[in-house]
Amino acid sequence: MNNPVNRREFLSMLIGGAVLPVLSSTISVAGNGFGGRRKMNVLFIAVDDLRPQLGCYGQKQIISPNIDRLASQGMVFERAYCQQAVCGPTRASLLSGVRPDTSKIHGNNTPVRKAMPNVVTLPEHFKNNGYETLSIGKIYHHPSDDRQGWSAEPYRAGTFPEGAWKGRGYLTEQAIAQMEKYNKAYPKMKGRGPAFEAADVPDSAYPDGCNTDYAIKQLNRLKDKPFFLAMGLYKPHLPFNAPKKYWDMYKQDDIKLADNPFIPKDAPSYATTSWGELRNYFGIPKKGPCSDKLARQLIHGYYACISYIDTMIGRLLDELDRLKFRDNTVIILWGDHGWKLGEHAGWCKHTNFELDTHVPMILSVPGMKTAGQRTRALTEYVDIYPTLSEVCGLQAPGHLEGLSMVPLLKNPELSWKKAAFSQYPRGKVMGYSMRTKRFRYTEWKNRETGKVQARELYDHRKDPQENVNAAARPEYKQDVQRLGRMLKSGWRSALPE
Numbered sequence: 001m002n003n004p005v006n007r008r009e010f011l012s013m014l015i016g017g018a019v020l021p022v023l024s025s026t027i028s029v030a031g032n033g034f035g036g037r038r039k040m041n042v043l044f045i046a047v048d049d050l051r052p053q054l055g056c057y058g059q060k061q062i063i064s065p066n067i068d069r070l071a072s073q074g075m076v077f078e079r080a081y082c083q084q085a086v087c088g089p090t091r092a093s094l095l096s097g098v099r100p101d102t103s104k105i106h107g108n109n110t111p112v113r114k115a116m117p118n119v120v121t122l123p124e125h126f127k128n129n130g131y132e133t134l135s136i137g138k139i140y141h142h143p144s145d146d147r148q149g150w151s152a153e154p155y156r157a158g159t160f161p162e163g164a165w166k167g168r169g170y171l172t173e174q175a176i177a178q179m180e181k182y183n184k185a186y187p188k189m190k191g192r193g194p195a196f197e198a199a200d201v202p203d204s205a206y207p208d209g210c211n212t213d214y215a216i217k218q219l220n221r222l223k224d225k226p227f228f229l230a231m232g233l234y235k236p237h238l239p240f241n242a243p244k245k246y247w248d249m250y251k252q253d254d255i256k257l258a259d260n261p262f263i264p265k266d267a268p269s270y271a272t273t274s275w276g277e278l279r280n281y282f283g284i285p286k287k288g289p290c291s292d293k294l295a296r297q298l299i300h301g302y303y304a305c306i307s308y309i310d311t312m313i314g315r316l317l318d319e320l321d322r323l324k325f326r327d328n329t330v331i332i333l334w335g336d337h338g339w340k341l342g343e344h345a346g347w348c349k350h351t352n353f354e355l356d357t358h359v360p361m362i363l364s365v366p367g368m369k370t371a372g373q374r375t376r377a378l379t380e381y382v383d384i385y386p387t388l389s390e391v392c393g394l395q396a397p398g399h400l401e402g403l404s405m406v407p408l409l410k411n412p413e414l415s416w417k418k419a420a421f422s423q424y425p426r427g428k429v430m431g432y433s434m435r436t437k438r439f440r441y442t443e444w445k446n447r448e449t450g451k452v453q454a455r456e457l458y459d460h461r462k463d464p465q466e467n468v469n470a471a472a473r474p475e476y477k478q479d480v481q482r483l484g485r486m487l488k489s490g491w492r493s494a495l496p497e
Helices: 007-016 065-073 087-096 122-128 173-185 207-221 292-322 381-391 406-410 474-489
Strands: 041-047 075-081 132-137 227-233 329-335 361-364 373-380 420-426 429-435 439-446 452-459
Touching: 041 292, 065 292, 065 329, 065 361, 075 406, 075 420, 087 122, 087 381, 122 132, 122 227, 122 381, 132 207, 207 227, 207 292, 227 292, 292 329, 329 381, 361 381, 373 381, 373 406, 373 420, 381 406, 429 474, 439 474, 452 474
Parallel strands: 041 227, 041 329, 075 373, 132 227
Antiparallel strands: 075 361, 329 361, 420 429, 429 439, 439 452
C-alpha cells in the first residue's frame, strides 16, 4: 500500500490555509489551474434525495446512462458519506466546508449566513478568485442564502409554493384537485398533494427541465469566462413527479420491494423515524406501513425521477461537449444524502443508517489518469471544498474540515481515512455515527451532559444491510470500546497518519 498523505501536513493546511504542496503535481492537465493559462471551469451538480441507486453503483435495474457516462469519464467514490442526512445541514456543511457541530446547523430552518455570517463559502471562494458563480435550481436549502457567494441572483424555476407550477410541481387536474382537497384539510401542508405524478408532458414542463434549459443558456453565455455553475436538480425529492415517458421505462410488476422492511433487531428508538415527511402527502397512511401496491408505486416514481434527471444531466454534458468546454471543466455530481425505499420499516432520510448517510459522488477532472476508475476509500462531503480548490489551483481557506481527495485521483487504492463521520439530532439527544471499513458505530448522547443514552454497532462484514444492532453482544465488546474511543477523539483522529 502506498504511503498516505501526512497527517501533520493536512493539519497545517487547516491552520494556515495552504494547499498541500505534495499534491500539486498529481494531475497533469494542459491549461488547468496548476500553472496553466486558463482557469478550470466547474460544473457542480447537486441532486436532491439521490441515494447510490444508479447503474454505475451496480444497480442495473436503474436506467441512468448519462450519469454512467460521467462515471466512465471520472472517478466513482463508492464509499462517500454526508455529514447529516437532511437537506439543509448537509448542503450547509458541503458548501461551507465545516461539519454540523462547527456550523451549529442541525436543521432546515437555519440559513448558512445566519449561523456563519463571515464564512467564505465554496461559491464565494471561487467568486473571490475571478470566477462567475451561478446558482440554478436547489443548491442551498434556502433559495436566497449566501447571496454574496453568487455573481447573480440565484435562479430557481418553479420555486414552490409560488411560481407557474401548482404546489410542489403538480400539472394534472387530478393531482391539483387532490392537493387542494388535502391542503384544505391540513392547512400547514403548503402545496402537498399526491406523493407522485406522471403527467404526459415534455421535460421542460417540470422545474428540473426548465432549470436545465436555463443552465444551457448560461453555458452559452459563459464562453470566455471561467465559471462555477452550480446546477441543483430537485428530483428524486418528493413528490415523485416526472414526465410519463420516464415512468414507462419501468414495469411496476418488475419492481422489487425491500427485503428488510423491519426495524433492525435491538436498535434503540432513537435510530428510526416514523417517516413523517412522506406521511404529509395525499394518499399516504398517517400510521402504519404502506401497502405493497403503494410501496411499488413509490419506488416506481423514485426510479422514474432518477431517469428524468439523468436525461437533464445528459443534456448538460452534451452541451459542454458541443461548446468544447469539456477539456477544461471539472464536473462533480453528488446527492445530498441517501433515502430509504421501505427498508428498516421506513421511507425518506433523517437517520444515521447506511442507507441515509451513504451517498453517490462522481468527480471528473480533465486529463486525470483515473478516468473510469473507482475507489473504496472512505470520503466525506466536507472533502469536496478542498478538492475543488486544489484541482482548480486555488489556495484552500484555513477553516476547512475536510481533506482534499486529489491523491485518490492519482491512486484509488491509497491508504486513506480510517472513518467517515455523520450525525443526526433527536431533540435533546444527538446521534454521532462513524463508518469505518468494517463497522458502523453510533452513540446517542445527551446534548447537554454528553452522557451516552444508547449505542449501535453494525458489522458490515456479516450484516451489510444493518439488520442487527450488535452493540450489546459480548463478542463485540472490544470493538465497541475501541470505536467509542475513536469516536470520542473525533474526525481529526481518523485522518491519514
